[in-house]
Amino acid sequence: MPIHEKNLIRPENISTHDNLVMDGVDVSGDWSTFIKTRVVADYNEELQDEIAALPGGEYIHRCWQCGSCTNSCTINAINPDFNPRYWIYLIRMGFESELVRDKDLIWQCVSCNKCTSACPRDVVPEAVMKATAHWLERKGYTKKSSSTVFDEVFSEQVIERGKIEDGEVVMSFFNRTGQKLTQPWLIEMVKRMIKGLPVQMLTMMGLATVFKPKTRNWGPARDAINDYIEEQEALLDEKLGPSVPYKAPEPAPTQIPAE
Amino acid sequence: MTKPFLIIGGGPAGLAAAHSLASVGQKVVLVEKENKLGGAPILSGYAKLVPSGEWAKDAIGAMVDRVVGNPNITIKTGATVVEFSGEPGTFTAKLSTGDAIDNSASILCTGFTHFDSVNKPEWGFGTFPDVVSTTQVEQMISSGQGVRRPSNGEKPKRVAILLCVGSRDRQIGREWCSKICCTVSAKMAMEIREELPDCHVYIYYMDIRTFGLYEEIYWKSQEEQKVKYIKARIAEVTSDGDKVIVKGEDTLVKRPITIPFDLVVHAIGMDPNVDNMLISSVFGIDLHHWGFLKQENTYGVMGATSRPGVYVAGSATGPETIDDSIAQGNAAAMSALAAVVGQSMAAE
Incomplete structure (x- = not known):
């Protein structure tokens, strides 16, 4: 009968000894495979x-x-x-x-x-x-995902002005995620837009890039949103502790240290 | 002399209430919607009952016989109550047949409705012929035909029973446990294994609730009949044209499962009677927030509803076993009797 639970055993917890004698009995080799006891010592009850x-x-x-x-x-x-x-x-x-x-x-x-x-x-x-x-x-276990960065860029603009400016969203997103603006597909898209879109629309888009349109009387809304965000952040800080920046894992040691 | 007692519903609870009131010399009028007495065990053709193992037609049939032959009991089948008015001691009920029944108190034993599995389409009922409900398997057994695949009449070699179909499920607004499906499924699995010893029976469960003494049935099904229990809620039931394919996760060993079966059985739950809205409005009584008839009092008066003089018993109050329905029928009869006799004594 196959052991269905095998997938619960992690490779690092299996140990095989080439040379092992227990109580005078030679138990070397594959047949004496041991599974290390799994110990979880640090429960986080929160x-x-x-x-x-x-x-x-x-x-x-x-x-x-x-x-x-x-x-x-x-x-x-x-x-x-x-x-x-x-x-x-x-x-x-x-x-x-x-x-x-x-x-x-x-x-x-x-x-x-x-x-x-x-x-x-x-x-x-x-x-x-x-x-x-x-x-x-x-908690700093994973890098901020691209979609989180995009959400941030997008909502920062909405909160600031009540509107987004497409060009700025794309540029900030590419900038913050470390991507070049000179992506072939992006260049091609802009080229076709210039060629295909009505002049009036292109002019409006150009003006928007420069003057950054804002929703009228946006100030009070922005303040209210910011207050709410601050409140929520404070709650999260209280429950989760402050954000921990992501730290890339250290590269694996090239030499296995001697035991 | 007090007026007769009106009992609505001729299932286990109603039959018990009618018999106990008649036994102490009271007149009873028993109204039944269908043309036959016996309630779900008879009308839906149940096979052997839990926990006695007696056949439904014998056990409940005997309850019907002693009521039918009783001179104190008038039976009105094929009738429903359409109007109900008056005060405790002097109620009048108008029936759909045109009769008017003066009564001193009423007991609602209106039962439940089986969950209709087409409301869980992902589990294949109504799509594949070899997906059936526990009621259908009961009928296969009680008719003497035996458990067969509806598609080709063959004996199944692998049967899956899915628990909590129409119970404990927020997605379809049925948050209650139907109480008896675990036990019935364990019993049914044993019956299948007895009839077809080469057939493997698997039960897929979220929790097993064979409460009280019924635990014995759960143990026996494993220890004597080797029924296999897998903790998994099934994702979907499909078919390759012959076998029914059940897909899910064996949660205890974290392993995906895709298993072909010859027959899949839905352990369907108990819904409130579909007529409960009507019953509540005709009798002027409150419903429980899940749609069953609400019991007003848990400890003082058994079977009291929100309207004095109107009582309730059996699975009308929520999912209930047959033996407890019978006990509740007797308890409600006693409550009604005590109130009516007490009232007439006070008047003298």
Whole structure:
């Protein structure tokens, strides 16, 4: 009978000894494979509350682990390691280190929301995935995703002027994500716009680039939005602690240190 | 002499209430919507009942017989109450047949409606012939035909029973546990294994709620009949044209599953009776927020509704077992009797 639980055993926890004698008995070789005891020492009992404090994570406490989210999941069908049910479990139990292990998977949610309509308890797993991805960013485990950077650029302009200016959005986004403006597709798009769009529209766009249009009487709205954001940020700081900037992992040592 | 007691619904609760009131010399009028007494166990053709293992037609049939032969009980089948007025002791009910029934108190034993699985289309009921409900399997067993695949009449080699179909599901507005489906499914799985020893039976569950003494049925199904339980809620049921394909995740071992079955059974839940809105308006009583008939009092008076003199018993109050429905029928009868006799004694 195959051992179905094998996928729960991590390769780094399997140890095989070329030369091992126990109590006078030679147990060298493959057949004496050992599985190291898995020890989780650092539970974060606040983890569920931290995720719940982020927008979308509010209903995580409702989950009763039926697995509807995972087995309706678009990404899980391609990659069985993408498992929202399992992550919700880890979060609720406070297995932070186990969760962080999957930090490069969690953000891959495509927000198809099939889980949302399958969940019998309205956990809204898609939103929980989003909250978890933001939690990973905020804790400095993952780099700010391009979509987060885009959201920031976009909302900064809306908050400032009540409107966006397309050119500025594109330029700031490319700038902040370290991409060159001279992308062939972008050059081609601008060329075709100049060729194909009516002169009047091009003129308006040009003026907008220079003068940055603003919604009339925007000031009070901007102040109110900023106050709200400040309030929410303070709440998050209180629940999650201040944002931690992302630190790239140190390159793997070239030499294996002697034990 | 007090006026008769009016009992609406001829299922286990109504039959029990009618019999106990008649036994103490009271006149009873029993009104039943269908043309036959017995309620869901008889009308839906249940097979063996939990926990006694008696056939429904014998166990509930005997309850029907003793009511039918009782000189104190008048039976009105094919009738519903369309108007209800008056005060405790002097109610009048107008029936759909035109009769007017003077009564001193009424007991609503109007039961439930089986969940219709087409409301969970992802699980294939109504799309694939080999996806059936527990009620249909009960009928296969009680008719003597045995458990067969509806598509070709063959004996199934692999059967999946999906629990919580129409229960504990916010997506379809049914947040209650239907109480009996786990036990019924465990019992049904054993019956299938007894009839077809080569058939593998899998039960897919979120939680197992074989409450109280019913735990024994859960244990037996595993220990004696080797029924397999998998903690998983199924994502979708499809078909390759022959087999029914069940897809999900075995949550305990974190492993995706895609398994072909010959027969998939939906363990359907208990909905409030579809007529409850009408019943609530005719009798002027409150509904529970999930649509069942609301019990006004948990500890003092059994079966009281929001209207004095009108009582409720059985699965009209929420998902209920047959034996508890019978107990509630008797309890409501006692409540009604106590109130009516007490009132007439006070008047003398």
